[in-house]
Amino acid sequence: MTDSAVVADTSGLLVLLDGAHRDHDRVLGIVVSLDRPLVVPGPVLVELDHLSRRFGRRGFRTLLADLEAGAYELEPVLSEDLPAILSLWDRYRALEPDYADLAVVRVAERLGTNRVLTFDHRDFRVLRAGRRPFVLLPADA
Numbered sequence: 001m002t003d004s005a006v007v008a009d010t011s012g013l014l015v016l017l018d019g020a021h022r023d024h025d026r027v028l029g030i031v032v033s034l035d036r037p038l039v040v041p042g043p044v045l046v047e048l049d050h051l052s053r054r055f056g057r058r059g060f061r062t063l064l065a066d067l068e069a070g071a072y073e074l075e076p077v078l079s080e081d082l083p084a085i086l087s088l089w090d091r092y093r094a095l096e097p098d099y100a101d102l103a104v105v106r107v108a109e110r111l112g113t114n115r116v117l118t119f120d121h122r123d124f125r126v127l128r129a130g131r132r133p134f135v136l137l138p139a140d141a
Helices: 010-019 024-031 042-055 056-068 080-089 097-109
Strands: 006-008 040-043 072-073 115-117 134-136
Touching: 006 010, 006 097, 010 024, 010 056, 010 097, 024 115, 040 042, 042 056, 042 072, 042 097, 042 134, 056 072, 056 134, 080 097, 097 115
Parallel strands: 006 040, 006 115, 040 072, 115 134
Antiparallel strands: none
């Protein structure tokens, strides 16, 4: 794949962690083919932690260890990002996006990419990184 960053949404990481999911191998193939580590926004990690209480904590523990080892890149949301996130919140209020989704958009904008690992087509087909539509992976691969 190209060297442009790919930002992970919670749904994409859930599939990556679930070896039994029908799309797991496809997602894994995309992640291992990247020229740089998959970018995980901090709020996505928090949302995934909350959801992992339902599907099992071991996968989340593995993700943390992989982050520590450099397999993925943890990207924080900075205080300087908040005006842009609030603007996104207002622009897309009818969609009612959650904070983690807005963080994905903002991190993508900051990194200059429009590629997102996600299965959340409802939101990410509407949300934009600047003026560019997102390339949703694996759907648009």
